[in-house]
Amino acid sequence: MTLPTFKYNPDPISLHVIKKEQTTCPVCEKEREYVYHGPFYTVEDVEGICPWCIKDGSAAKKYNGVFQDDASCDDVDEEKYIDELIYRTPGYRGWQQEYWLSHCGDFCAIVQYVGWKEIEHLEEELTEDIEDICSGGGLTKENLKQWLVNGGYLQGYLFQCVYCNKHRLYIDAS
Incomplete structure (x- = not known):
């Protein structure tokens, strides 16, 4: 089936x-x-x-x-x-409480668990989320790039809009 x-x-x-x-x-x-x-x-x-x-x-x-x-x-x-x-x-x-992102008025699809190496090619597309994450979490962009490791202390969750295909990023810490 x-x-x-x-x-x-x-x-x-x-x-x-x-x-x-x-x-x-x-x-x-x-x-x-x-x-x-x-x-x-x-x-x-x-x-x-x-x-x-x-x-x-x-x-x-x-x-x-x-x-x-x-x-x-x-x-x-x-x-x-x-x-x-x-x-x-x-x-x-998720490491802690899962959070679901949205875009274009609807929820995004969860794509994969990620670290920086899995998303560095999407850096420009994810700029707004990265800036929000850094300002809300007291991180610098360089710290985020260094510490965001799939399965590590900072875990990333990559989402994608179900309409326009824009990627979104959510992270949490263990």
Whole structure:
């Protein structure tokens, strides 16, 4: 069976939140070959959710949970975008609290976990985000370039606008 596609997380396998692994989904109770290993905010301890139950919203509904905290998101133009992100999109693994960026009035798609070497070719495109990160975090641009290492103390998360393809950058520290 083909994996469902997610507008805001187009490659959850490369982000290690969906893995090829046998599971009996606690939502649909079907045997599945893929399982979700990302954040899911609910009062119950739930494991083994399949991607199909994320996509159709049944996992969030059954457990009254969300895959992304709506307080940890940029503003968007339509409520339907928030619903799709928090109820029907696999999250990503952040060091601290995951944050979802937006552009063109809608959420961006998470592309990959990054350090400076993975994004240095995008420096000009990411100038505004880099300046915001440096001014808000007390970093110089040179410190950011040195300390932003994939899997290191400063972790980067690269997003891309689903309309104009502009890249955006979010970072957090371990």
